[in-house]
Amino acid sequence: MSVAEELLTPGEVARMFRVDPKTVRKWGQLGRLTSVRTPGGHHRYRENEVRALLDHGRTTVNNPS
Amino acid sequence: MSVAEELLTPGEVARMFRVDPKTVRKWGQLGRLTSVRTPGGHHRYRENEVRALLDHGRTTVNNPS
């Protein structure tokens, strides 16, 4: 179902990854993030992709005593 | 329900534990820290995890000094 997907601003993505907005833009240029361009040239990123990326690197390992 | 979690850079964690960033990365490899990876390959660590680990080392029953 293609409902309107939530688009995130560079600042939002940068806050989620704890990086600089400039770094987020480079990820889009490198093809690691799908960047949606506004008519003015600003970038928007898909929330689903960002969340998938965050979950991908997550090592949910329980530490047994 | 994923609210924006606070992520810390390796340098931040290293400063809190008074160790080298390299050591922090090893903790992530050993599964003792939840490591979130940026698309660029850098690691980010959960502030809650770090705090829990810091508190965990405070198993002092009654000996603050």
Next chain:
DNA sequence: CTTCAATAGGGTAATTGGGGGA
């Protein structure tokens, strides 16, 4: 229409990742 915050763009410094060895 105006105002203000955020963003794009390039360039340079600092940090980080990885292996190997002490």
Next chain:
DNA sequence: AGTGTCCCAATTACCCTATTGA
């Protein structure tokens, strides 16, 4: 077993100004 330091290359952070977005 665990940590600190060496090398390298890659990634990221902060400086600036002009433009876009709401």
